[in-house]
Amino acid sequence: MLKYKPNYQNKWKRTIFQLLLFLAVSFFAAGTAMAHKVMVFAWVEGDTVYTESKFSGGKKVNKGRIIVYDQQENRLLEGETNEKGEFSFKVPEKTTLKIVLQAGMGHRADWTLPIEESESVASRQMEAPSPAVADAEKPQHQVQPISQINAEDIQSAIEKALHKELKPLYKMLAESRNQGPSVTEIFGGIGYIIGLIGLAAYFKYRRKN
Amino acid sequence: MHISEGVLSGPVLISGAALAFAGTAIGLKKIDYDKIAHAGVLAAAFFVASLIHVPVGPSSVHLILNGIVGLILGWGAFPAILVALTLQGVLFQFGGITTLGVNTLIMALPAVFCYFLFSRMSGKKPSIALVSSFACGFLSVLLSALIAGFALMFTEEDFFEVAAFFLFY
Structure with missing residues (x-):
């Protein structure tokens, strides 16, 4: 008993020491590139384009630079995200927009807004003011214009309602793009590494013989 | 510390890739039969480490582990880190394929450097080993930040700002 006890303690000590050593290395190795x-x-x-920028950990990009290009890579406008990672701007041109985010220190992402999306907006933007004006001016001539106005009104009302309904959906889409790596991918990666160990061992072994 | 695609200029990418390739070649030569398992385990640890975030203050921190990879593997850190970063790039979309060379260099060069500085000390007395491994971890991350800042400096951003960001955020 007495013989074993110090031995056991030593072992214990060594384990604790090794653990500490590991923690020491790893915590300073922690650094913080998040x-x-x-x-x-x-x-x-x-008529507004909304953008949302995030890091993969879910943190919002504060003061990231957003640059908007058209299809010919002409710079259309530039802005900075707020602390919620949001930045919005009026549709500048009726083309496909390429939105580039530069979050500093080598982080960059882009998003392309397809042409139809921008186009529908831009065309409505031009139509939209006219029915409102017409509406206010012409209560006296009744029959014909009203049906015309109604059609436009309906269209804009529907579009308004649709945007309202779709907003949470857009948000959800933005959220879902934010998911980190899945378990499958993590284990897949580890599996690859184990496979590579085997491969390397095989080649080294053959060379040895 | 994964630099994304489309940030760095061509020459920086190419020289980074060339240096990483050279380092990997040396590493593959230096890894002997007994060290293959070590390299694999450390590559796997490095691969997973960046996923585990520990919240510290307003920000969060994750393990980088390049110090310990270097300390144990020496030149073998290059192939181990290259493999881990490739898999992170392909599976998680961290960093990118074209920036793989530069990113490997950012992580592996300090690891090798720390190996030459500290490997002799870590075999000695526990207290010395503890201190030296602290220093090793610290230095490796610091150097990584410096290299990253250096790489980015050639493109757009202010060197000190970038290096500071890597360290303190």
């Missing part, structure tokens, strides 16, 4: 990836997500609502 982000691996940034994402930018954009959608159109009315």
Whole structure:
């Protein structure tokens, strides 16, 4: 008994020491580069383009630079995200927009807004004011214009309602793009590494013989 | 510390890739039969480490582990880190394929450097080993930040700002 006890303690000590050593190395190794990836997500609502920028950990990109290009890579406008990672701007041109996020220190992401999306907005933007004006001016001529106005009104009302309904959906889409790596991918990666160990061992072994 | 695609200029990417390739070649030569398992385990640890975030203050911190990889593997850190970063790039979309060379260099070069500085000390007395491994972890991350800042400096951003960001955020 007495013989074994110090031995056992020594072992214990060594384990604790090794653990401490590991923690020491790893915690200083911690550093803090928190982000691996940034994402930018954009959608159109009315005549405004909304963008949301996030790091892969879910943290919002504060003061990231957003640059908007058209298809010919001409810079259209530029802005900075707020502390919620949001930045919005009026649709500048009726083309496909390429929205580039530069979050600093080598992080960059882009998002392309397809042409139809911008186009529907831009065309409505031009039509939209006219029915409102017409509406106010012409209560006296009744029959014909009213049906015309109604059609436009309906269209804009529907679009308004749709945007309202779709907003949470857009948000959800933006959220879902933010999911980190799945368990499958993590274990897949570890599996690859184990396979590579085997491969390397095989080649080294053959060379040895 | 994964630099994304489309940030760095061509020459920086190419020289980074060339240096990483050279380092990997040396590493593959230096890894002997007994060290293959070590390299694999450390590559796996490095691969997973970046996923585990520990909230510290307003920000969060994750393990980088390049110090310990270097301390144990020496030049073998290059192939181990290259493999881990490739898998992170492909599976998690961290960093990118074109920036793989530069990112490997950012992580592995300090690891190797720390190996030469500290490997002799870690075999000695516990207290010395403890201190030296602290220093090793610290230095490796610091150097990684410096290299990253250096790489980015050639493109757009202010060197000190970038290096500071890597360290303190």
